[in-house]
Amino acid sequence: MKRFTVPALVFGGDAINALGVTRNLGRNRVKVYYVEEGKNEAVFSRYCERAFIIPRIQGDSRRLRNFLVKFKKEIGSSAVVFSGSDIFCLNLSSLKDEIVDNFHFVLPSKEIVETLVNKKKFYQSLDKQRIPHPITHFPKCFDDVEEISKNVDYPVYVRPSISQIFTRRFHKKGFIARTEKELMKYCALAVSYNIDFMIQEIIPGSATNLFGLCGYFTKNANPLGLFAYRRLREWPHKFGTNSLIESVPISDMSRLKDLTVNYLHSIGYYGLMEAEFKKDLRNGDFKFLEVNARSWWQNSFPTRCGINLVLMAYLDAIGDEPDYEEDYEVGAKWMYFFNDLRSVIKMLRNGEITALEWLSSFHMINDWAYFSADDPLPWILSPLFSLRKLTETIVARVHETVM
Numbered sequence: 524m525k526r527f528t529v530p531a532l533v534f535g536g537d538a539i540n541a542l543g544v545t546r547n548l549g550r551n552r553v554k555v556y557y558v559e560e561g562k563n564e565a566v567f568s569r570y571c572e573r574a575f576i577i578p579r580i581q582g583d584s585r586r587l588r589n590f591l592v593k594f595k596k597e598i599g600s601s602a603v604v605f606s607g608s609d610i611f612c613l614n615l616s617s618l619k620d621e622i623v624d625n626f627h628f629v630l631p632s633k634e635i636v637e638t639l640v641n642k643k644k645f646y647q648s649l650d651k652q653r654i655p656h657p658i659t660h661f662p663k664c665f666d667d668v669e670e671i672s673k674n675v676d677y678p679v680y681v682r683p684s685i686s687q688i689f690t691r692r693f694h695k696k697g698f699i700a701r702t703e704k705e706l707m708k709y710c711a712l713a714v715s716y717n718i719d720f721m722i723q724e725i726i727p728g729s730a731t732n733l734f735g736l737c738g739y740f741t742k743n744a745n746p747l748g749l750f751a752y753r754r755l756r757e758w759p760h761k762f763g764t765n766s767l768i769e770s771v772p773i774s775d776m777s778r779l780k781d782l783t784v785n786y787l788h789s790i791g792y793y794g795l796m797e798a799e800f801k802k803d804l805r806n807g808d809f810k811f812l813e814v815n816a817r818s819w820w821q822n823s824f825p826t827r828c829g830i831n832l833v834l835m836a837y838l839d840a841i842g843d844e845p846d847y848e849e850d851y852e853v854g855a856k857w858m859y860f861f862n863d864l865r866s867v868i869k870m871l872r873n874g875e876i877t878a879l880e881w882l883s884s885f886h887m888i889n890d891w892a893y894f895s896a897d898d899p900l901p902w903i904l905s906p907l908f909s910l911r912k913l914t915e916t917i918v919a920r921v922h923e924t925v926m
Contacts, residue, residue, distance in 0.1 A: 530556055532594065533545060533555060534558045534559075535558065539859065542893070543818070543822040545570045546823055549571070555571055556575065560580060568898055591622055591626065617633045642685075642813065656811045657724045657810055662720075662722065677702060681698040726810050728804045730757040736749060739796070740796060744788045745788065750851060756863055766863035769854065769855070770851060794817070796815060797814070798813070828852040835848070861906075
């Protein structure tokens with residue numbers, strides 16, 4: 524196997540995201556360096572050449588710039604730069620033109636990144652292009668909230684413009700308001716923390732109505748590889764993130780493929796991406812939910828199915844020319860066992876699944892969030908980190924309840 528001389532520099536992303544990128548590249552003999560604000564499971568991967576733990580670097584452009592300059596001097600090489608978090612995306616994109624001679628950035632300009640990372644700008648851009656999406660209100664002041672609260676169908680979703688900032692503070696992506704009183708309460712909380720927010724309808728239906736389209740787009744804003752999946756379970760239950768997904772044929776998602784490709788081409792997008800849609804059972808339409816302008820949780824899954832999108836991005840960045848690819852194994856599954864177990868316990872209590880159905884869902888799993896036979900240490904350590912995250916979430920919820 525060819526050994527590559529240009530290393531990869533991975534900024535942030537939680538452990539699952541960063542671990543996937545690290546393994547996708549490391550198994551192909553690319554040296555991977557990881558930068559994060561605190562230790563997580565990805566630091567202990569055998570494929571992580573070295574980890575740099577730098578507190579508060581994510582939102583500090585000066586620290587980022589200084590690190591990149593120091594990295595170039597210390598390692599003596601340029602590098603392909605990957606971002607695994609929204610905040611890193613924003614700040615790295617603002618630096619790419621300044622230091623482009625030393626690094627290959629797998630992300631577009633800051634303006635394009637902001638269009639996708641800032642959900643208010645994202646939904647406004649969908650409005651302009653008349654792309655179906657959940658009905659979204661953008662209150663300019665608290666008086667607007669009062670008016671909106673009387674003209675929406677509950678429950679509704681109170682979500683921030685920048686998800687990562689909100690998640691860090693509240694350990695969730697948004698608030699579900701089931702009544703007018705709850706809506707006013709959550710909006711007041713967002714205002715008190717100076718968080719820009721939206722009020723959005725919740726598309727009804729189970730987790731199995733959500734679909735994802737992942738891929739890599741070249742600097743000409745054309746797709747080089749695409750992969751599709753369907754969500755089977757999620758956590759938190761009813762309104763969470765993937766805990767079990769299944770690969771589906773691109774041919775079954777031709778409409779969503781065209782919609783995604785045309786939209787991203789129209790804004791000039793470049794880099795790795797994940798788009799999410801939910802089928803609205805009220806009219807059969809697919810509603811555009813979001814686009815992650817970076818690597819995502821299950822970036823190892825397409826590789827297990829036969830299409831390494833992360834390596835494709837690396838090769839394109841260093842000047843190789845990988846072929847267009849969307850041929851992969853379908854019916855395979857990815858699981859985050861800890862979160863999926865929590866989801867299943869909830870579903871068992873609600874009578875939404877039987878124990879036999881749960882056991883049968885393990886058939887065709889070919890990828891796990893942490894476990895890998897050739898790289899076991901992150902999986903061995905994951906319970907300790909999961910316990911820490913769970914404790915932080917409980918403390919945050921207690922704090923929210925008190926408030």
